[in-house]
Amino acid sequence: MAFKHIADLGDLTGKIAVVRVDLNVPMVDGVVTDDTRLEAVKPTVDAIAAKGGRSVLLAHFGRPKGQVVPEMSLKPVVPALAKVLGREVGFAELGDTLPDTDVVVMENTRFFPGEEKNDVELAKRFAALGDIYVNDAFSCAHRAHASTEAIAHLMPSVAGETMGAELEALEKALGAPVRPVVAVVGGAKVSTKLDVLHNLVAKVDHLIIGGGMANTFLYAEGIDVGASLCEKDLKDTALKIIEEAKAAGCKVHIPSDVVVAKEFKANAAHEVKPATAVAADEMILDAGPKSVAELIGVLEGAKTLVWNGPLGAFELTPFDAATVALAKAAGKLTDEGKLLSVAGGGDTVAALAHAGVKDSFTHISTAGGAFLEWMEGKALPGVVALG
Structure with a gap:
């Protein structure tokens, strides 16, 4: 506007x-x-x-x-x-x-x-x-x-x-972006980002789903996620989002390999295995290296990136590996002038700072709720009033 x-x-x-x-x-x-x-x-x-x-x-x-x-x-x-x-x-x-x-x-x-x-x-x-x-x-x-x-x-x-710079960055990211556009949406629960997912599948070319949210999508596709955080009651919702994405020509990416552990703590004994091989007493705490390599390939073919949420339990080593690797790849591509990258949300800012790429991204929004509502495609009253 x-x-x-x-x-x-x-x-x-x-x-x-x-x-x-x-x-x-x-x-x-x-x-x-x-x-x-x-x-x-x-x-x-x-x-x-x-x-x-x-x-x-x-x-x-x-x-x-x-x-x-x-x-x-x-x-x-x-x-x-x-x-x-x-x-x-x-x-x-x-x-x-x-x-x-x-x-x-x-x-x-x-x-x-x-x-x-x-x-x-x-x-x-x-x-x-x-x-x-x-x-x-x-x-x-x-x-x-x-x-x-x-x-x-x-x-x-x-x-x-500051407001003007933010609005211009957001317009370049989703309003009138240079394609292909990739969105990374992570975090613990699908339920907190349903509107974001429904909005993005109609606007981006690739949707990367990470964190606990990815477990719900794996479960929806018939994969046993063991003791992982998973909103099983949202199976049909996840399948609907996947169908919406297909209809819109958006490719949804969920991990093909994962890092699992039996304890949710830093440096817990862990193992990399196919997403289809998670044992009943294991928790998925990060995306695996094969998945990360594939996602970096997706970024290398993109022109615009919107990022909200980590790919794993990034606050716990070594379950920060996927988030850090993808963030570093995004930062490098941005530094080389090959990618316009916009990120926002509390966990996201912390994760990018942890990866050491905060200064490499084109724009990082410190706004929480406003950034999320923008990703949901909602009109923001304080912005509309300026028009």
Whole structure:
């Protein structure tokens, strides 16, 4: 979809941009322990400042559910944000006179009951803080809240730098991709990603299914998966997805060989065997080397990759081998300019970091729910409102 960027705005001297950002950072004893999301704010604040404008930041922290919860105040985030931005950052509550700083962090938007209800009156109070609205929080774009959706209809609205880059990457990945397109979908349960699978089989050329999800597909095809995690009640659903894929010309890939163990723990005694030879007391914990070699071949023939979820129990060695090997292959192909690679989801980001290829992928989304809903083909209210 078409949306405007900060670059499309004129001179902002003397004007204030109300910017929705993601400051929901991990904290221990009032200290930010990971400033990744704070770093994502910097390009937009810098772009607004370059045009002469000031930034008033709206964000939530935790789930106070419309109540003022002191432990969920955004005030402790201010020093860490100021350090990342290299600017003086003020703090204010709604109704306060804004401090005379280039950047101001407003108190937790979810302290107001109207935030999660997408209340227009609250949105009007947010809009009164400035002259233009900038949404730079893709991670919150799947929620129709006062600070993400209602406000965008009340004032000139554009996408922030980080949001814009995310939307452009996602458009290249599934909206108008260069084919062939490969999707990797892993994780523990098929039930959590049914909408993703139904959507992807109609959009991609190859669908690689990994993790515990693959066990359900193996079972659906009549293969005994022993003591493996498996949603046997979804056998018919898995078969339906396979049929949908065939009708759409999408090839579904599930492991032909697997790594099994009798214990779910790091460095447990393990064995590689055909997927058809799993014993009753064995658990499938990873895809086998033959499967990985085949999947790397699929990537080598692809132009676009979308990745969500690991291929095995990547948090436990040596059951991280398949995920690491495929991730390294994807990173190498991306570095060589042969593949556009987009990934997202908490486990996925952790898995790619573990494989040492986070910086090689074309784009990695830190958004959880929003990335998943995008993969499901759903319209994201916070994005639609910018159109």
